[in-house]
Amino acid sequence: MMRVIILLFAVVLLYGCNSNESYTKVNLNQSFLATVNIKDTSLTFLDENYQLFARWDISKPFTGALLLANKDTVLLYGKEMETIEAYSLSAGKHIDSWKAGKGIVNMLMLQDGESIVAVNQLNHSIYFFDKEGKQQDRVTVGKSPLTVLQGKQASNLYVINFGDTHCSIINLETKQVDREFTIQGSSTGALLREEHQEIWIGGHGEGNQVEENLYMYSTETGKMKGKLKVPTMPIKFIENEDGLFILSHGTSSLYKMNDKYEEIKSLVVGVNPFEMGNFKGDLVVAGYDSDEVYVVNTETMDVKLTVEVGEGPFQMMIRE
Secondary structure: OHHHHHHHHHHHHHHHHHHOOEOOOOOOOOOEEEEEEOOOOEEEEEOOOOOEEEEEEOOOOOOEEEEOOOOOEEEEEOOOOOEEEEEEOOOOEEEEEEEOOOOEEEEEEOOOOOEEEEEEOOOOEEEEEEOOOOEEEEEEOOOOEEEEEEOOOOOEEEEEEOOOOEEEEEEOOOOEEEEEEEOOOOEEEEEEEHHHOEEEEEEOEEOOEEOOEEEEEEOOOOOEEEEEEOOOOEEEEEEEOOEEEEEEOOOOEEEEEOOOOOEEEEEEOOOOEEEEEEEOOEEEEEEOOOOEEEEEEOOOOEEEEEEEOOOOEEEEEEEO
């Protein structure tokens, strides 16, 4: 009996400690670039001058994070996590747990600001949650979905199935797969160029074949319009007024292209980069194995500075 009482006391004590965890509060008016560091399970917050002002150490096996439309709630998720964990930046604390089950590898806030997409790689499904964490719908897609993106002009969700050879297009009004088109195996990373009626898709390659190209597909027909050689493992793409930018994981390089898809300049950005984004007019790249952020001038392609962050920055959150 005494052992049972001691055990119950320990459980209550442990739960109380976990529920009372607190972190540095992040003011709602504070612009930031935050890296999601999955080796040491931390979030590193940098201000508009790339100065560190907060670090959250969280004992959860998360692999990604999503900032919701209210710009305050952050969702942490991971393939081995049973739940999606919600945190308030301004309060600096955990606020909720969403039931999701294992398998979540990516999340996306839809443009309506009300619905959240969660990609479950274990059961090959796309979950739709409301902003309170209630599951609304589930749509089965191809094997091991990974990359998702929403069109601005059409009510579609594009799902790149990493373990399959097709892209699934979900109608967001009916929550059904309207159509699919054939893509390369082990594809990941995409750029939707609706004004050109095309989607660019990259990847790692399949088996011992390393991917050396990105592929351009018609969003109308699904047919391949062309391909662009970009060694090696092109996985992330950004387009802005200064050009087209392609991040290659295999060469740890950033490539700048003009509107004719000709390479203007390239440079090495960290070691094994997986993520890049736009922040305060700069292009920022996270080096997964170098534990740093590269800040790049998109006009000149010069590195303005590098900033040390947590271990294994795999993703970034940006609030401006």
